[in-house]
Structure formats: C-alpha cells, structure tokens
Amino acid sequence: MTKEEFMQDYIGAFNRGDFDGFTRFYADDVDFDLGGKRRIKGRQAIREFYEGVFARIDETLDVTQLVIDDEGAACIIVTEFKALEDWSDFIAGPIRKGESIFIESFIFYRIGPDGKFTHVRTARSQGKA
Amino acid sequence: MLFDYPAYIEVFNAGDDARLVDEFYHDDLVFTGGSRRYEGKQGLRDFLAWAHDGVREVMRVQHYARSGDILFADVDMDFHALKERPDFPFGHLFPGDSVTVKFHVTYRLRDEKVVALNSMTWPPEYGVTKAPRLGAHPSQIAAYHAYTAAFSNADHARYSAFYTDDVTLKLNTMPQINGKQGIVDFYAPMFEGIREDLTIHKLLADDDAIFADTTSTFTALRDSPDFVVMPLAEGDWVKVRVFVFYTLRDGLISAIRVARAGEPERC
Numbered sequence: 496m497t498k499e500e501f502m503q504d505y506i507g508a509f510n511r512g513d514f515d516g517f518t519r520f521y522a523d524d525v526d527f528d529l530g531g532k533r534r535i536k537g538r539q540a541i542r543e544f545y546e547g548v549f550a551r552i553d554e555t556l557d558v559t560q561l562v563i564d565d566e567g568a569a570c571i572i573v574t575e576f577k578a579l580e581d582w583s584d585f586i587a588g589p590i591r592k593g594e595s596i597f598i599e600s601f602i603f604y605r606i607g608p609d610g611k612f613t614h615v616r617t618a619r620s621q622g623k624a
Numbered sequence: 625m626l627f628d629y630p631a632y633i634e635v636f637n638a639g640d641d642a643r644l645v646d647e648f649y650h651d652d653l654v655f656t657g658g659s660r661r662y663e664g665k666q667g668l669r670d671f672l673a674w675a676h677d678g679v680r681e682v683m684r685v686q687h688y689a690r691s692g693d694i695l696f697a698d699v700d701m702d703f704h705a706l707k708e709r710p711d712f713p714f715g716h717l718f719p720g721d722s723v724t725v726k727f728h729v730t731y732r733l734r735d736e737k738v739v740a741l742n743s744m745t746w747p748p749e750y751g752v753t754k755a756p757r758l759g760a761h762p763s764q765i766a767a768y769h770a771y772t773a774a775f776s777n778a779d780h781a782r783y784s785a786f787y788t789d790d791v792t793l794k795l796n797t798m799p800q801i802n803g804k805q806g807i808v809d810f811y812a813p814m815f816e817g818i819r820e821d822l823t824i825h826k827l828l829a830d831d832d833a834i835f836a837d838t839t840s841t842f843t844a845l846r847d848s849p850d851f852v853v854m855p856l857a858e859g860d861w862v863k864v865r866v867f868v869f870y871t872l873r874d875g876l877i878s879a880i881r882v883a884r885a886g887e888p889e890r891c
Contacts, residue, residue, distance in 0.1 A: 562833040569828050569835035601867040601883040618867045618885035620796055
C-alpha cells in the first residue's frame with residue numbers, strides 16, 4: 496500500500512462517508528481497538544459502528560503524519576467530530592448539536608499478507624473542544 | 625539456481641545469520657579474513673555469533689561483479705552497537721555507537737553456493753560513504769535500535785547525538801521540551817533515580833519519520849515519590865505501552881511525539 500492509496504482511497508473514502516470504500520481496507524476478522532475504550536471485531540461490525548456514528552456525527556480525519564511499509568502503517572490524525580444532534584454518551588465525550596470536538600490520535604494499522612488491515616489500535620494524544 | 629546476491633544481501637541485512645549460512649554457503653566453505661580462518665558452516669556460525677553479539681552488521685554494497693565462479697563486492701559495512709563490546713575488531717563500542725568499515729570481499733562459488741569467502745578491510749571510517757543516521761534502510765533501522773540501546777543505557781551524549789539541536793519532545797502529560805540540551809536536562813536527573821528500558825514491538829520507518837510501538841519499562845533505582853508516571857519505591861517497576869512518532873530531518877530526530885497506548889501496569 497502506498498501513501499497515496501492510504502490517503503486517497505482509505506482516508507478519502509472515510510471522509511466522504513464511502514463505507515464500501517474504506518471498509519474494503521479491513522480484513523474480515525480485523526481487530527479494532529479504540530484506545531482501550533471499545534474493541535470491535537470484524538469488518539462488518541466496524542461498518543455498523545461507523546454507520547451508527549455517522550448518522551449523528553460528521554467525522555472528518557486530517558492526517559498530519561504518516562509512515563508506512565509492507566507490514567504496517569502509522570499516522571497521527573486530528574479528528575473533527577461535529578454533532579448533527581445532541582449525544583450525551585458519545586465515545587469521544589458529550590457533545591451538543593452543532594458543536595465540534597477535535598481529538599488527536601496516533602493510529603497503528605497492522606497489514607496482513609493480502610494487504611488488508613488485520614489490527615488497528617488507537618492512542619489518544621490530546622483533545623480539545 | 626544461480627547464486628542470488630541481492631537475496632544474500634537482504635538476508636544478511638535482516639540479521640538472520642542461521643538462514644544466511646544454511647541457504648547461501650557450501651558445506652566445504654572456508655572463510656579467510658585478515659587474521660582469521662574458519663572452516664565449515666559451523667565455523668562460520670560460531671564466528672558470526674561472536675561478531676554479532678550485541679552488534680548489528682549491515683551491508684551497503686557499493687559495487688559488485690561476477691565472472692564465472694568469482695563474485696567480488698566493494699562494501700561499506702555499518703556496525704551498530706546494542707551493547708558494550710570492548711573486544712570489537714574495529715574499536716571499543718558502546719551502546720549507540722556506529723562505525724563504518726570498507727570491505728573488499730571475494731566470494732568463490734561451487735554449485736552456486738559460497739565455498740570460499742575472503743575479506744579484506746580498510747581502517748574504520750577510511751574511504752567509506754556514510755548514510756544519514758536514521759531512515760528506511762536496514763542499516764538506518766539498526767541505527768535506531770542502537771539509539772534505543774543508548775537511551776536505555778542512560779548515555780546522554782550518545783542518544784542525544786541522534787537529535788537535531790532544535791529537536792522537540794512532546795509527552796502527553798508534560799509541556800513540550802525544546803532542544804537537545806533540554807531533553808538531556810529532562811532525562812539526566814530522572815535517570816539518577818529511574819532507568820527507562822525500551823522494548824520495540826513494531827517499527828515502521830521511512831526517510832521522513834519513524835513510528836515505534838513500544839513498551840517503556842521504568843525501574844526505580846531508589847525511592848522516587850515524584851516520578852511523573854507514578855510514585856515508585858526502590859526496586860519497583862512500571863510498564864507503559866506507548867506509540868512514538870519521530871520526525872526526521874537529514875537523518876536526525878527533529879521531533880518526538882509520544883501517546884500512551886495503554887494504562888501503566890505496576891509490576
């Protein structure tokens with residue numbers, strides 16, 4: 496996977512809300528660890544998780560640093576969560592309609608032999624409302 | 625199958641000495657160096673085990689050519705120390721040291737395996753090219769491990785030699801620390817009471833950045849009630865999983881960012 500593919504086809508698809516586009520990067524049994532707060536197993540479960548989030552939040556990723564090789568990718572991402580409605584128990588923190596939360600995370604993707612993400616692990620660096 | 629020198633280089637540079645000897649050497653091999661002679665695969669294995677004890681050796685081949693059963697290579701060989709080696713042939717090495725030596729190597733092949741290996745060297749650092757210290761090449765990745773060895777050894781001069789003068793360090797629990805001297809001034813008093821050992825689970829590197837999935841293990845050499853992670857009594861240790869991003873400039877670290885990837889585990 497090249498940096499261009501990661502940025503345009505994965506991050507780009509996520510930011511466009513193209514579920515087919517970004518979830519095709521995940522292995523069927525991908526293990527997705529959201530900073531120890533939540534753990535999601537499998538591509539379909541990740542898709543369902545984000546379908547639930549995107550119905551209530553505009554989520555936009557801004558990659559500020561990226562390094563990649565055949566076995567993994569790692570990036571620093573600033574995520575903007577913009578609420579479409581009030582959400583008091585949102586995973587990134589309570590948020591009111593129209594507000595944005597910005598969170599910076601380090602994300603590490605392990606890439607399997609078929610080029611798909613097999614493990615995704617996030618670590619929160621800092622956040623600001 | 626023809627002897628595949630690029631594949632040989634790849635295995636050599638991966639540090640997989642067992643595979644190197646098994647796949648590329650003939651049972652009847654003889655290795656002759658300046659003052660050394662080893663016979664057979666076991667002889668070469670024994671030599672490599674000694675030479676690579678705490679030292680990563682990585683080839684940067686400048687030229688090579690094959691004629692018949694003879695292959696000749698002009699190699700700039702980088703050695704990166706992960707532990708102290710007072711007996712190392714190219715000088716007393718400490719963790720974090722690197723030295724480059726010109727090797728002229730002749731491989732004689734039989735049945736497309738190396739049956740005779742003759743190497744000659746020039747004095748350390750004489751007539752060699754130098755790669756930027758850190759980056760994507762296997763030698764530069766080995767140099768990163770030497771950096772972590774110097775850091776774990778609390779050798780401030782050696783680990784800080786991998787930094788630009790204007791390096792920044794951002795830990796997620798602390799204000800940003802600025803400059804090479806600022807980082808040394810932060811760690812020097814901490815390392816009087818605490819030793820930090822880095823275990824790298826996964827490393828990704830290119831010429832612009834390094835990412836390390838790391839466990840930092842902090843061991844208290846004495847009671848450290850003010851330690852930033854948590855108060856520790858003498859002999860206590862705590863582990864923290866961290867993701868570390870290093871930004872590189874001209875092969876040196878110009879920025880370090882650290883995020884916790886798990887809760888501290890007291891042991």
